[in-house]
Each structure stands twice: as C-alpha cells, then as structure tokens.
Amino acid sequence: MWFLFLLTWVATIVQVCFVTLALAAGLYYLAELVEEYTVISGRIIKWLHLMVAVVYVGLIIFEDFYYSVTVLGLVSVGIYSLMLKDFPFIEISSPVFITSCVLVFVNHYFAFRYFSTVWHPFSENVLRFCFFTVCLWLVPFAFFVSLSANDNVLPTLQTPAGTSHSPVCPP
Known part of the structure; x- marks a missing residue:
C-alpha cells in the first residue's frame, strides 16, 4: 500500500x-x-466592467448578499474603469492603480468574511468559486495581463501627459 x-x-x-x-x-x-490588439483589448475590458457591474446589481436585487460586499464591488468596478481612460498606458505609481490594488484585497477580505459567516452547503462551493471568478478576479486579472501592453505600443497622440517615449536609437 x-x-x-x-x-x-x-x-x-x-x-x-x-x-x-x-x-x-x-x-x-x-x-x-x-x-x-490593444484597442480590442480595451473594449473587451470595458465590456467585462459592465458585465461585472450587472452581476453585482443582480446580486443586490435577486440574492441576499451583504450590501457591503456588493456596494464595495460596484465601487471597485468604478475605480477599475478609471484605469481605462489611458489604456494601455497604465501608470503603476498612479493613485488610481494603487487604489485598485488595495480594493482587490479589501474585496477579498469582505468576500471571505461573508462566505465564512453565511453557511452554504458543501455542494454550493461552486457558487463561491463562481463569485470569486466573475466578481473578484476577472477585471483585475484582465488588467494584470495587459500591464505589459504599454511597453510595445508605438507613441501616438494618446500617450499620457508627462511621459516621453524616446526612440530606442537616438538620431
């Protein structure tokens, strides 16, 4: 054995x-x-924001979720959407990005607290996984994957103010 x-x-x-x-x-x-495909990626992330916001509104209307979890989720989706303004140029030191990172951890804390206090049968663990996947991981994961997108984008008129993209080989 x-x-x-x-x-x-x-x-x-x-x-x-x-x-x-x-x-x-x-x-x-x-x-x-x-x-x-940075433009298409930005559109997909925008639609992901809208989808997650609709899911949170559905949780408020149809389910007995804590309002603190859902309202904080809606606020975090709003903060995440502020990063789309300059997409694909995501400034890691910007207050919006730092706030988004903090909100990821705060959302996880509230979700863990909710699922540890509200009893669900073991067969409903799939519901927990679905909530974490759709509401907590989908949008931050999309931004995480797109962090390297601004490294290879050619400079255009859409570059954020204050950043200079110098050529690789100076003339």
Whole structure:
C-alpha cells in the first residue's frame, strides 16, 4: 500500500507542474494578444466592467448578499474603469492603480468574511468559486495581463501627459 501512496504523491506533483506550465503558457499567450490588439483589448475590458457591474446589481436585487460586499464591488468596478481612460498606458505609481490594488484585497477580505459567516452547503462551493471568478478576479486579472501592453505600443497622440517615449536609437 505504501507504493500506491507514493505514486499518488508523485502524480500529484507532476500534475501541479503541468497545470503551472499550462497557466504560464496561457498567460503568455494572452499577454501577446493584448500587446497585438490593444484597442480590442480595451473594449473587451470595458465590456467585462459592465458585465461585472450587472452581476453585482443582480446580486443586490435577486440574492441576499451583504450590501457591503456588493456596494464595495460596484465601487471597485468604478475605480477599475478609471484605469481605462489611458489604456494601455497604465501608470503603476498612479493613485488610481494603487487604489485598485488595495480594493482587490479589501474585496477579498469582505468576500471571505461573508462566505465564512453565511453557511452554504458543501455542494454550493461552486457558487463561491463562481463569485470569486466573475466578481473578484476577472477585471483585475484582465488588467494584470495587459500591464505589459504599454511597453510595445508605438507613441501616438494618446500617450499620457508627462511621459516621453524616446526612440530606442537616438538620431
């Protein structure tokens, strides 16, 4: 029986490695798509904002979710949408970006607190995963993937004020 136990651990480690590599390859591919199609990526992220906002409004109207979770989620979607103003130029040191990062953690805290105090049967764990995926991870993940998009965008009239994009080889 010890051999089967050992084989189970080896198989688990191999599966974790494969899943990690697949996730890394998927992130790399998504980042390449965002760099190639920045305008379309901005539109997709805008639609993701609207979809998540509609989900939060649906949670307010149809479900017994805490209002603090849903209202904070709507506020965070509003703050996230402020980053679309200069997309794909996301300034990491801007107050909007820093506030967005803080709101990701605050939203997770409120969601964990809600799901730890409100009892759901074990069969409804899928609901928790769906809430975290759609409401908490989708939009920040889209911005995370698009962080490298401004590195390869040619300078245009849309560059934010105060940033200079000098050519790679000076004349």
